[in-house]
Amino acid sequence: xxxxxxxxxxxxxxxxxxxxxxxxxxxxxxxxxxxxxxxxxxxxxxxxxxxxxxxxxxxxxxxxxxxxxxxxxxxxxxxxxxxxxxxxxxxxxxxxxxxxxxxxxxxxxxxxxxxxxxxxxxxxxxxxxxxxx
Numbered sequence: 001x002x003x004x005x006x007x008x009x010x011x012x013x014x015x016x017x018x019x020x021x022x023x024x025x026x027x028x029x030x031x032x033x034x035x036x037x038x039x040x041x042x043x044x045x046x047x048x049x050x051x052x053x054x055x056x057x058x059x060x061x062x063x064x065x066x067x068x069x070x071x072x073x074x075x076x077x078x079x080x081x082x083x084x085x086x087x088x089x090x091x092x093x094x095x096x097x098x099x100x101x102x103x104x105x106x107x108x109x110x111x112x113x114x115x116x117x118x119x120x121x122x123x124x125x126x127x128x129x130x131x132x133x
Contacts, residue, residue: 017067017130018129018130018133019067019071019130019131019133021126021130022074022126022129022130023061023074025126026056026077026123026126026127029122029123030056030057033119034053034057036112037050037084037116038053040088040109040112040113041053043109044109046091049083052081052083053080056080056081059076060073071131074127074131077127078124078127078131081120081123081124082124084120085117085120088113088116088117088120091113
């Protein structure tokens with residue numbers, strides 16, 4: 001069965017900084033992928049790596065924050081994203097599990113690991129581009 005998944009796309013508008021767009025993309029990624037990534041990390045026995053994901057959840061900006069505060073937040077987020085990406089890349093291909101609660105069999109888990117890694121890499125590239133600008 002095919003399904004349509006709506007993805008939030010932010011289009012560059014005049015007056016919107018690349019830092020703001022990166023923050024929006026990071027937030028959309030967290031909302032969409034947090035639960036799946038937590039399940040994947042738990043299934044492969046790396047629940048402790050979920051602490052980086054929890055740290056991302058704890059990042060926030062005050063209403064009166066400046067562009068420098070936003071840059072600092074994105075730099076912190078980049079560190080946690082790098083930890084997550086390194087963790088996912090270190091997993092062997094076709095890893096086998098004793099149990100797979102929530103996702104069926106090793107093939108599905110391997111697919112979810114690769115998908116999650118690609119999504120982390122994508123949002124990390126967005127944050128890197130914003131910080132480089």
